[in-house]
Structure formats: C-alpha cells, structure tokens
Amino acid sequence: MFNYGFFSFESKDDLLQRAAEYWNPGKVQFWSDAGTPMVIDRREEYFLHDMSGKRLIDLHLNGGTYNFGHRNPELVATLKSGLDYFDMGNHWFPSVARAAFAEQLIKTAPHMQYAIFGAGGAEAVEIALKTARYVTKRKKIVSIIKGYHGHSGLSVATGDERFSKIFLADRPEEFLNVPFNDPDALEQVLKKGDVAAFIIETIPATYGFPMPDDDYLRECHRICRKYGTLLISDEVQTGLMRTGVMWGWQGYGIQPDIMVCGKGLGGGIYPISACLVTKECGGWLTEDGAAHISTAGGAELGCLVGHKVIEMLHRPEIISNVHFVTDFFAAGMQEMMARHSDIFVGVRQRGVVLGLEFDHPEGAVAVSRALYENGVWAIFSSLDKRVLQFKPGVMLTVDVCQEIMDRFDTAMPRARQLLKTMRTAA
Amino acid sequence: MSADPNAARLVVPDPAIATAHMKISRAHWAVRQFGKANRVTVLKVAEAVARAAHVKAGHYADWAVRETGFGVVEHKKLKNELSTLPLLDYYRDLDLVSARILPDTKMVELAKPAGVIFALTPATNPIATLYYKAMLAILSRNAIVFSPHPAARECSLDAAKTLADAAESAGAPAGLIQCVEDPSVPLVQEIMASDKVAVIMATGGGAMVRAAYSSGNPAMGVGPGNAVAYVDPTAKVDATAKRLVDSKSFDNSVLCTNESVVLTLDANRGNMERALRSAGAHLCNASDTDKLRDYLFTDHGFNVAAVGKSATWIADKAGIRVSPSARILVPVITAPGQDDKLFQEKLCPVLTLASAVDFRQAMTIAAQILKRGGGHSAAFHGEAPDRLLQFADMLPVYRVVVNAPCSQGAAGFATHLPPSFMIGTGFAGRSSVGENVGPQHLVHWTRIAYNSDASVPFENFDLSALDSKQPNQPANLHVASRAPVAPNGLPDSDRDMLRQLILEELRGLTGGQK
Incomplete structure (x- = not known):
C-alpha cells in the first residue's frame, strides 16, 4: 500500500x-x-527511489533541473520561507521578487539589459523568438537540424519534425534548419537577409551533446551580425555552471543578443524560466510592456528560488566542486572507454555536460537500461540514440562519483549482452 | 510593538551550514588526491606551508592579539613560529607515507590517512593552533577544515587562506586546507556529527570538547589543564622562580600548560616568596589575595575579561597596587583548604602559591588540585629523583616537566616532548589521547600479516607497484585494478541501505527510540 x-x-x-x-x-x-x-517515490540529494524500493543515482537531472540535487535543503527552506510571505504574485504589476531576480540575472550577463520571465523553457524560447521578430521585423527563424527548443507553438516549429508534424505544427516556410557545425550552410540561409534569428543550444542536448567546433559559435555570431540576424543562445541545459562557467556561451567567446534559461533556474522545486535580452532587443518592453503576458511566468516564489539558485552558484565551494566532478569524469570515462572499447566509442564533454557514444544506432537505449538495472538513471538522447546523456550534478561528492563509476563498470557486461540481442534481432 | 521597520520580512536560511558541508565535500576531493601523494610531495607541500606560515607569524600574532585581546604579540609570534619550521623539523623523519616491510614479523604496513579532519581552534591560541593542526594534517596526508573560535574569526580565515595558497602553489590540490567563514555553535555541532568527517581535533572549552566526543565521530579532544608546579627543597630557588615567572607571564598565560599553582613546603615558602619577588612577581598579601579571588572568580566561574590580560591590567581591575614592572601576580594561600577558587585554572598571569607541611601532604594537595585539569601537566623543580618518581606516579597527569618552564615544557618547546598545541589529557582527562598529539595520530595502518608458521613463506614485495599508482594528477582512476562487485558482495551504497534497514528495524523493536 x-x-x-x-x-x-x-x-x-x-x-x-x-x-x-x-x-x-x-x-x-x-x-x-x-x-x-x-x-x-522518495527522492533526495542525487538519489531517486523507485516505488519498488530500488534506489537510483540520478544522472538525468531532467536536463539540469536537479543541478543541486533533489529537494536541496537550502532551496526547500527558501521556498518555505517565501510561502510565508509571497504567492505567485500579480503578473501585471512590478514586484520586489521579480525586480531583484531580474537585476541579479542581468549581473551574470552584463551585456544584457532585461530579464523577461516565463514558467518553462519553451515559454522563454517563445519570448526570444517573438522578440527577434519584433526587432528585425522578419519572420524566419533558423535552427540546427536535430535542434530542440521546446514543445510550444514557435519553439516546437524550430525543432525536429518528430514533435511538430504529429500536431500539424511544422512550418517549413518560416522555420529553416541547417546542419550543426557548418557555418557555411548558415551563411547560405542568412544571405537573403530575411532571417530574424538563429537559435542554437550552446551544446545541443537532445542531439546528444555534440561539441561545437572551436570557432563554430564565434563564426555563427559573425555571420548573424553580417546579415542582421539575431543570435539566440538556448542555455536551458548548458547554463547554471554546468559547463564550468555560469552560461555556456561565456566559454565560447560570444555574446548572444538574446539568451534563454530555464530548468535548474527553479532549483527543481518551482518552475521558472527567463529570456535575457540586450537593450537593443528589448524595445517592445517600452513600446508595449504587456505585449507578452504570462500568469505563471516570473511567479514571485519562483523568482525567490531562482535568486537563491544564482547566489549558490556563485559560491567558491560549488565552483570548485564542478571542476572536481568535471576532472573526475574526464579521467574516469577515458578509463571506461579503454576497458569497454568494443561498445563504448566516444565521450563528448564540457564541464558536467557529457554525451557518451555507443557503437549501435540504439546503443544508449541498451546502456540506459543496463545502468538502470545497476542503480543509475541516465537517459539516451531523443534525437541520437547512439548517445547517452550523462549529466552529473554540481554538488556531487567524491563518494557518489566513485559509486557511479563502479556501477557504470558493472553495467557494461549487461549492456554488451543487450546490444548483442539487439544486433541479432536486427 | 516596536518592530524594526528595517528587519528582514522573510526568514533567510543560513547559508553557513550548507557552505560548511560543501567545504567538507571539497576536502574529500582534495584528500582523494593528496591521500595518495608520495613522500617527496608531502614534504614539499609541508615545507611550503611551513615557510609561508613562518613568514607571517608576526603578522598574525599582531592580528590575533588585536582581534581577541588575548596574549602578548611577541610571545604569540614565537609560538606561531614554533608551529612551522621547527615542527616540521621535528617530524621530518617520521615517515607516515611509505609502506613498511617487516620481514622478521612477516608483516607489511600500509599507511591510511584519516581523510577529512574537522578542527576547532581556540580564541586564546588561534594561529599557533591553526598552524600546528594544518602541519599535522599535511604530514599525515589529510585534508583539514577549520572552525575557528568566532572571536578569532578574521585572523584565522586569513591565515587558513595563506596556508591553502602556499599548499596549492606547492602542488597540493585545492581544498586541502579550508576554514568555515561563519562559525557558530549549531554549525560546529552539525559538522562534527557529519558522517563525512573522519576525525575531529577539538581544542577549546570543555563543553566543546565533550560535544566533539558526543558527536558519534572519532575525536581527539583535550581537556583543560591546571598545572601544579612542586618546588622541592632541593631546588635552586632563584632559577626556579625565574622559570616560573617567565613561564607564567608567557603570552599572558593563555596556554593550558601554564602553571596554575606553585606548591612548596612550609619551610621553603619564605625562600620562594623572596625569589619570586626578585624574579618580577608581585606577592599578594591577604587582602590582595581576597581582592584577586573576588575579581577572577564570579558566580558564573572564571572572569573571562581577565583571560590573557597582563598582570598590571588585572591588578588595576582587582584594585591592587602593584609596581608597573610586575610580571605576574602571586596570591598566597597560607592554609590550603581544598576548595579555594584560586586553585582552579587561571588563563592569566596569576600564579597561586601554597605550601604543605611535608612532601606527603604536598602530594595530597596537588592531587586535589588536579581533580580539575586531570590528565594534563605538572612540573617538578628540584633534584630528588625518588620524590619526583612518587610525584609522577601518584598524580593523574601524563607529563611532568622537570626544572623547566611548564608552559613551554609540556608543549614540547623546552623539553624533548613532541612540540604540540594539543596536549593529550588521556583517560584521566576524558580524552582518547594521552600524549602530545602528532601527525601519527591521524594515520592508521593496514597490516598485511602472514601466517606465523615458519612453513608459510613471507614474500618479496615490490613497493614501486604502489608508487606508480600515486594519483598526483587530478582524478586519477584505477578502475582496471578494481575487482568487480561479486554477486554476493555488497557495494557500499547497498551496505548503507542495509545499515539503514537495520536501524529502522531496531527503531521498531525499541518502540521508536533510537
């Protein structure tokens, strides 16, 4: 019972x-x-407890939502404290929590001017795309093939047709795709001068975290500027210290015109997302501030939690921990790859964002299952099932990291067995 | 209602405890690497830290006195210095790193550092203690997280950072030496009870030391002292008096090794009084003694305002006229009852003088005095080995300093005892350590023990196999060498769960009582 x-x-x-x-x-x-x-059922720190009683270490983190682990005590205390004073607030009026949080967010990306809040990543993407159209007076949006930015009207149209066609929500005339890591292809599309924005995840998550080439993002930014197209960085999975810096783009030497963040911003306990825009892009906020309205967007309780999240991410102890966890898995995965080279063929890593490549079109599905059986939950990449998303949290301890590696090692023979069955079946 | 209009409208969760937990986590990362460091690396880091600490010994001595109001800058500087290079020299040849092969007993011993040390440091000796504990941690390949006494917070934080920077520059991992920013009693209690802490090194008030022992974690706590110095008639009184005054005035007597009571025989008391006076002591008459007692001991115990203050400062507060050159105050108890408050520990330059009819009675009085401060130190002045042996045998102390100043002597700075700012008070002082604490107390050894039967051969060991595994690079993993979890073996996490289940079962059996 x-x-x-x-x-x-x-x-x-x-x-x-x-x-x-x-x-x-x-x-x-x-x-x-x-x-x-x-x-x-229960959940705490980086542990999930299935209803069966089985315990799993969470390396899915819902894409970084549980960056600080599940029900982080400090975040829970913050939300509880907030509940004694705030509720969602009235989205029409200025609010102390929204103003404070907006100011704090802008301080993390000083070339930005305004933070516009939503309740989820897709809503923030929606705001970003609408903003770009407002600024450029152009309609077209470019994203990468196998890109992913959400499931709402405009955001889903940017992504893979798997999620749009079924709902007749694909709009090929307005939403164009170019291959990842191919700046020339981007230039071909932007050339006509009718594209409002190029939106890209700094490291495309749902595509399995392929790493951008050294100059790719800088080159994209240059091309965008050349043709009057805005660059939107989708930082939903790469923000919040997950690549070793607060925002992923900070590590690639670019300054996007618009930036989107979500997931971990609400600490896994209160949904909130944000779209940050430069002064140049934020004109509509002066012209008609109520042009975009969201009852749940920027709820004051979410702002309070988000404010705490950003404060915690500035602590030297957390930053140091991210580096330790990064180094640990860098070395550990090399070792694992050497031990299991017959199936485990590649590692993509930046900070605590990792994609592990397996030698089978659905390899990560098998590995995910083998890991699950061995007490680790990590999910395959929806749009490239060769790649397992492997997303350690920023507060992981050395003991849990070691346990993850031990369990990973133990799971490999089972993964090998599952893959063999899949190959035979195929 | 007079609510402060500027008071916070929301309760902000205190980040200090969460941050302290993160420091412990960070220390675990550091020790993962440094715990496998080789001896060359350990000595290199120790040397770098000792030098950096030595250079700033005076700077922090000054800061500590300014911040806490306790002690004397030049004496603190000396103590700080002693905790650096001289300490390293003392332990340089004590190898707590390399494996030992013992063919005679068919054993091999492998050093296993404790892991993460949580160390409390007192307001009276903030920097010397911090230096000393950091050096011990490095020499034993442990990481250390300090929680300073809040009264010495600023200088301690800065000193810890100085040491951490020096360690890192010498190749130690980040996080090896850390200090909590906002020490508080709830924080200390919570961190002391953390299962991520390997051992607690507690120096501080008795309550804190007891709390360390009650935490459920291994702890090295040392109790308070109340050193009795016995002056035998065979002693050279002038030299003895000088040692006593030097010792008692050192750093205004904030060391727990300082003499609290000087005890001699009735026949010798006049001599002692004269000698003490010429060594710079102010001898109190009956009225001075009463004033001093009233000032130093309030209804709530020892008057903390007097801790670490100078003799003239205290005399002024107590309403006693003394010469400006007076170095210590000597209240005299002519008829030593057992309950006189002046027989208690006094962390200030006040040295109680009493005398007994004979040696036997002197020992009885000394034993009574040491009911407070048991397990700590005593001193013997004179040249009477028989009586010295009896004295040491009968008293509940673990070190008897002979013909030397006790404050330095018991701490290993004027004797051949190990230099230490943790004086183990042993079982008599409700502590687990009876010696002066050193780095060897922070390492345990895994002993490979062969069958003693001569027919079973002992084998040759190539210790370089261990060296090649020293992870001096970050996150060095040796997955290949690790055996997979056996089907019936339990990984640690499952063991934790099992433990949890057992606990829950026990709770059930005991009706919810833990």
Missing part, C-alpha cells in the same frame, strides 16, 4: 495501470518496454 495521504495506490502495478488509464498510456508503455519502468 502506498498511502500518500491525499491519495493512495495498492502497488506499483496499480499505479502503472491507473497512469495508463488516465494519464498517458504511450509513455507508460514506452518505459515498460524499455526495461526502465521507473516511478519515483
């Missing part, structure tokens, strides 16, 4: 059945078929 006070379930099976019946049969079936039928 799983009695949660407000509701209860007889068993995990009971839950799965009711979830399929009333919530999302496709997802329930998918995870069951994948061999990772997780239903998270």
Whole structure:
C-alpha cells in the first residue's frame, strides 16, 4: 500500500495501470518496454527511489533541473520561507521578487539589459523568438537540424519534425534548419537577409551533446551580425555552471543578443524560466510592456528560488566542486572507454555536460537500461540514440562519483549482452 | 510593538551550514588526491606551508592579539613560529607515507590517512593552533577544515587562506586546507556529527570538547589543564622562580600548560616568596589575595575579561597596587583548604602559591588540585629523583616537566616532548589521547600479516607497484585494478541501505527510540 495521504495506490502495478488509464498510456508503455519502468517515490540529494524500493543515482537531472540535487535543503527552506510571505504574485504589476531576480540575472550577463520571465523553457524560447521578430521585423527563424527548443507553438516549429508534424505544427516556410557545425550552410540561409534569428543550444542536448567546433559559435555570431540576424543562445541545459562557467556561451567567446534559461533556474522545486535580452532587443518592453503576458511566468516564489539558485552558484565551494566532478569524469570515462572499447566509442564533454557514444544506432537505449538495472538513471538522447546523456550534478561528492563509476563498470557486461540481442534481432 | 521597520520580512536560511558541508565535500576531493601523494610531495607541500606560515607569524600574532585581546604579540609570534619550521623539523623523519616491510614479523604496513579532519581552534591560541593542526594534517596526508573560535574569526580565515595558497602553489590540490567563514555553535555541532568527517581535533572549552566526543565521530579532544608546579627543597630557588615567572607571564598565560599553582613546603615558602619577588612577581598579601579571588572568580566561574590580560591590567581591575614592572601576580594561600577558587585554572598571569607541611601532604594537595585539569601537566623543580618518581606516579597527569618552564615544557618547546598545541589529557582527562598529539595520530595502518608458521613463506614485495599508482594528477582512476562487485558482495551504497534497514528495524523493536 502506498498511502500518500491525499491519495493512495495498492502497488506499483496499480499505479502503472491507473497512469495508463488516465494519464498517458504511450509513455507508460514506452518505459515498460524499455526495461526502465521507473516511478519515483522518495527522492533526495542525487538519489531517486523507485516505488519498488530500488534506489537510483540520478544522472538525468531532467536536463539540469536537479543541478543541486533533489529537494536541496537550502532551496526547500527558501521556498518555505517565501510561502510565508509571497504567492505567485500579480503578473501585471512590478514586484520586489521579480525586480531583484531580474537585476541579479542581468549581473551574470552584463551585456544584457532585461530579464523577461516565463514558467518553462519553451515559454522563454517563445519570448526570444517573438522578440527577434519584433526587432528585425522578419519572420524566419533558423535552427540546427536535430535542434530542440521546446514543445510550444514557435519553439516546437524550430525543432525536429518528430514533435511538430504529429500536431500539424511544422512550418517549413518560416522555420529553416541547417546542419550543426557548418557555418557555411548558415551563411547560405542568412544571405537573403530575411532571417530574424538563429537559435542554437550552446551544446545541443537532445542531439546528444555534440561539441561545437572551436570557432563554430564565434563564426555563427559573425555571420548573424553580417546579415542582421539575431543570435539566440538556448542555455536551458548548458547554463547554471554546468559547463564550468555560469552560461555556456561565456566559454565560447560570444555574446548572444538574446539568451534563454530555464530548468535548474527553479532549483527543481518551482518552475521558472527567463529570456535575457540586450537593450537593443528589448524595445517592445517600452513600446508595449504587456505585449507578452504570462500568469505563471516570473511567479514571485519562483523568482525567490531562482535568486537563491544564482547566489549558490556563485559560491567558491560549488565552483570548485564542478571542476572536481568535471576532472573526475574526464579521467574516469577515458578509463571506461579503454576497458569497454568494443561498445563504448566516444565521450563528448564540457564541464558536467557529457554525451557518451555507443557503437549501435540504439546503443544508449541498451546502456540506459543496463545502468538502470545497476542503480543509475541516465537517459539516451531523443534525437541520437547512439548517445547517452550523462549529466552529473554540481554538488556531487567524491563518494557518489566513485559509486557511479563502479556501477557504470558493472553495467557494461549487461549492456554488451543487450546490444548483442539487439544486433541479432536486427 | 516596536518592530524594526528595517528587519528582514522573510526568514533567510543560513547559508553557513550548507557552505560548511560543501567545504567538507571539497576536502574529500582534495584528500582523494593528496591521500595518495608520495613522500617527496608531502614534504614539499609541508615545507611550503611551513615557510609561508613562518613568514607571517608576526603578522598574525599582531592580528590575533588585536582581534581577541588575548596574549602578548611577541610571545604569540614565537609560538606561531614554533608551529612551522621547527615542527616540521621535528617530524621530518617520521615517515607516515611509505609502506613498511617487516620481514622478521612477516608483516607489511600500509599507511591510511584519516581523510577529512574537522578542527576547532581556540580564541586564546588561534594561529599557533591553526598552524600546528594544518602541519599535522599535511604530514599525515589529510585534508583539514577549520572552525575557528568566532572571536578569532578574521585572523584565522586569513591565515587558513595563506596556508591553502602556499599548499596549492606547492602542488597540493585545492581544498586541502579550508576554514568555515561563519562559525557558530549549531554549525560546529552539525559538522562534527557529519558522517563525512573522519576525525575531529577539538581544542577549546570543555563543553566543546565533550560535544566533539558526543558527536558519534572519532575525536581527539583535550581537556583543560591546571598545572601544579612542586618546588622541592632541593631546588635552586632563584632559577626556579625565574622559570616560573617567565613561564607564567608567557603570552599572558593563555596556554593550558601554564602553571596554575606553585606548591612548596612550609619551610621553603619564605625562600620562594623572596625569589619570586626578585624574579618580577608581585606577592599578594591577604587582602590582595581576597581582592584577586573576588575579581577572577564570579558566580558564573572564571572572569573571562581577565583571560590573557597582563598582570598590571588585572591588578588595576582587582584594585591592587602593584609596581608597573610586575610580571605576574602571586596570591598566597597560607592554609590550603581544598576548595579555594584560586586553585582552579587561571588563563592569566596569576600564579597561586601554597605550601604543605611535608612532601606527603604536598602530594595530597596537588592531587586535589588536579581533580580539575586531570590528565594534563605538572612540573617538578628540584633534584630528588625518588620524590619526583612518587610525584609522577601518584598524580593523574601524563607529563611532568622537570626544572623547566611548564608552559613551554609540556608543549614540547623546552623539553624533548613532541612540540604540540594539543596536549593529550588521556583517560584521566576524558580524552582518547594521552600524549602530545602528532601527525601519527591521524594515520592508521593496514597490516598485511602472514601466517606465523615458519612453513608459510613471507614474500618479496615490490613497493614501486604502489608508487606508480600515486594519483598526483587530478582524478586519477584505477578502475582496471578494481575487482568487480561479486554477486554476493555488497557495494557500499547497498551496505548503507542495509545499515539503514537495520536501524529502522531496531527503531521498531525499541518502540521508536533510537
């Protein structure tokens, strides 16, 4: 019996059945078929406890949402404190929490002027794209093939057609794709001078974290400027110290015109996202500040939590820890690759953002399952299933890191076995 | 209602404790690397830290006195210096790093550092203690996180940073030496109880030391002192008096090794009084003695305002007229009852003089006095080995300093005892260590022990196999050498869970009582 006070379930099976019946049969079936039928019950630090009692170390982190771990005590205390004074607030009016948080965010990216809040990453992307259209008076948006920026109207149109066609939400006439790491292709598209913005994740997550070539982003920025196109950095997965600096673009020597962040900004306990724009791009905020309205966007409780998140990320201890975790997995994964070179063929890494490449088109699905069976939860990349997303949190301790490597090592024979079955079946 | 209109409208969670936990985590990263460092690296780091500390010994002595109001700058400078290069010299040849092969007993010993040390430092000796504990940590390949007494916060933070920078410049990992920024009692209690702390080195008030022992973690706490110096009739009184005055005035007597009471025989008391007076002591008459007692001991115990102040400052506050050159104050207890407050520890230059009818009674009085400050130190002045042996045998102390100033002598600076700012008070002082604490107390050894039967041969060991594994590069992993978890073996995490389950079961059995 799983009695949660407000509701209860007889068993995990009971839950799965009711979830399929009333919530999302496709997802329930998918995870069951994948061999990772997780239903998270308790959670703390970087640990998830499935309803079966199985404990998993979380290396998915919902893309960095749980950067500080699950229910980080300091963040929980902050939200609880906020609840004694604030609620979501009134989105029409200026607010202390929003003003303070906006100012603090801008200080992390001083070439920006305004922070416009949303409730999730897609909403912030929506704001970014609308802003770009406002500034340039152009409609076209360019993104990379296999890019991903959310599931709402404009944002989903930038991404892979897997997520847009089903809802007839693809708009090929306005949303164009170019190959990643190919500045010439970008220039070909921008040449006509009718593109409002080029939006790109600093390291494309859903594509499996392929690393941008040394000069790629700088070159993109140069081309954008040349043709009057705005550069939008999607920092939803690469922001918040995850690449070793506060925002990923800071490590690539560019200053985007618009930047989007979300996920970890709310500390995993209160959803909030933000779109940061330069003074030049923020004209609509003067012309008609209510042109974009969001009841849940920039809720004051979220601002309070976000403010704490940014403060915590400035602590020398956290920054130092990110470097230790980065070095640990850099060395550890090289070692693992040497030990399991028959299946484990590549590592993409910047900071605590890692993509692990396996030698099979669906290799990461098998590895994800093998890791799950060995107590580690890491998800494959939706748009490149060769690559496992491997996303350690910024506060991981040496002991848990070591445990992750031990479990990884133990899981490899099982992964090998699963891959063999997949190959035979294919 | 007179609520402050500027008071915070929201309760802000204190970041200090969370940050302190992160420092412990960071120390674990550091020790992962430094715990495997070879001897050359260890000595290089120790040397660099000792030098950096030595250079700034005076700077921090000045700062500590300014910040805390305790002690004497030049004496603090000396103590700080002694905790650097001389300390390193003392331990330079004590190898706590290399493996030892013992063919005679068919054993091999491998050094295993404790890990992360949580160290408390007192307001009275903030820098010397910090220096000393940092040096011990390095020599034993441990990481250390300090929590200074809040009254010495600023100088301690700065000193810890100086040492950390020096260590890093010499090749140590970041995070090897750290200091919590906002020490508080709740913070110290929480960190002391953290299962990420390997050992606590507690120096401070008795309550803090007891708290360290109650934390559930291994701890080295040392209790307060109350040193009795016995002056035998065979002693050279003038030399003895000079030593006593020098010792008692040193750093205004903030060391726990300072003499608290000087005890002699009735027949010798006049001599002692005269000698002490000529050595610079102010001998109190009955009225002075009463005034001093009233000033030093309040209803709440020792008057902390007097800690580490000079003799003339205290005399002024107590309302006693003394010469401006008076170095120490000597209240005289003519009829030593057992309860006189002046027999208690006094961390200020006040040295109680008492006398006994004979040696036997002197020992009884000394033993009574040492009921407070047990396990610590005593001093013997004279040339009477028989009585010295009896004295040392009967008293509940773990060091008897002979014909030397006790404050320096017991701390290893005027004797051949190990130089130390942690004087182990042993079982008599409710501590786990009875010696002067050194780096060897921060290392345990894994002993490979062969069958003693002569038919089972001892083998040859190539210790270079260990050296090649020294991870001096960050995050050096030796995955290849690690055996996979056996099917019936339990990885650590599962063991933790198991422990948790057992605990829960126990709680169930005891009806919720832990």
